[in-house]
Amino acid sequence: MRRAPLGFVVLAAALLVGGVTAGCSDGGSAGASAGAGLTVTTPAVGATGATDTAAYLTIENHGAADRLVGVTSPDGARVTMHRTDTSGGASTMVSADSLDVPARSSLRLDPGGSHLMVEGLPAAIRAGDRVRLHLTFEHAPPVDVVAPAVPLQDLPDRIARP
Numbered sequence: 551m552r553r554a555p556l557g558f559v560v561l562a563a564a565l566l567v568g569g570v571t572a573g574c575s576d577g578g579s580a581g582a583s584a585g586a587g588l589t590v591t592t593p594a595v596g597a598t599g600a601t602d603t604a605a606y607l608t609i610e611n612h613g614a615a616d617r618l619v620g621v622t623s624p625d626g627a628r629v630t631m632h633r634t635d636t637s638g639g640a641s642t643m644v645s646a647d648s649l650d651v652p653a654r655s656s657l658r659l660d661p662g663g664s665h666l667m668v669e670g671l672p673a674a675i676r677a678g679d680r681v682r683l684h685l686t687f688e689h690a691p692p693v694d695v696v697a698p699a700v701p702l703q704d705l706p707d708r709i710a711r712p
Contacts, residue, residue, distance in 0.1 A: 587613025588651065588690045593697035594708055595668065597677040605629070605666040605683060605697050606659045606705075615653040620686035627670025629683065634663050651687070677701045 593607040609618065621629040631646045649664050651657045659665045668681055675681070679699040686692050700708045 587611055588616060588687065588693070590685065590693050590695050592708075593683065593695045594700050594705060595675065595681050595697045596705060597675055597679070597699040597701050599674050599676065601671045601674055602667065602669045603671070603675050603681070603699070604661065605668050605681065606661070607666075607683075607695065607697065608659070609651050609657040609685075611651045611653060611655055611657070613653065614689070616651040616690050617688040618649040618651060618657065618685060619647075619688050621666055622684045622686075623668055623682055624684075625671060625681050626668040630667045630669070632665055632667060634665075648688070675699045677704075 589610045589612070591608045591610060593605065595603045595605045597603075618631065621631060623629050631649055632643045633646050633649070635642045635644045646664070649657055649659075657664065666683070668683075671681070677699055681697045681699065683695050683697055684692060685695065
């Protein structure tokens with residue numbers, strides 16, 4: 551496992567301290583389907599005012615177990631998957647090569663756990679901007695979603711939407 555650079559840990563901590571809690575928003579691509587029983591809902595990114603941001607979404611699985619094995623974005627230089635390791639008494643953002651999508655359940659990407667880091671956006675991300683994400687799964691076909699940028703203080707309300 552690789553440890554995230556300090557800048558990303560600081561960004562993740564800022565999102566956590568800002569009261570952000572869980573999954574995302576429905577900015578026009580809620581319900582994107584991968585076929586094979588997967589649906590991606592509530593995508594959102596934090597309007598951080600920086601060229602890096604965290605992305606959140608929920609992958610609902612109505613079928614057999616699958617795995618998120620890659621994420622890219624035509625809008626950023628790279629996207630990395632992370633989980634939060636709380637062993638040892640402190641929260642640490644740890645890079646993940648893949649994230650399990652359990653059978654007949656969901657994978658929720660949120661600030662307290664698994665999330666995506668979109669790095670190298672061409673300009674600072676502001677509320678109302680959109681970030682395109684291309685999700686690749688082990689079994690299901692790829693899914694393209696558009697995640698709207700939401701002000702950090704409004705993100706909890708956007709995430710709570712069904």
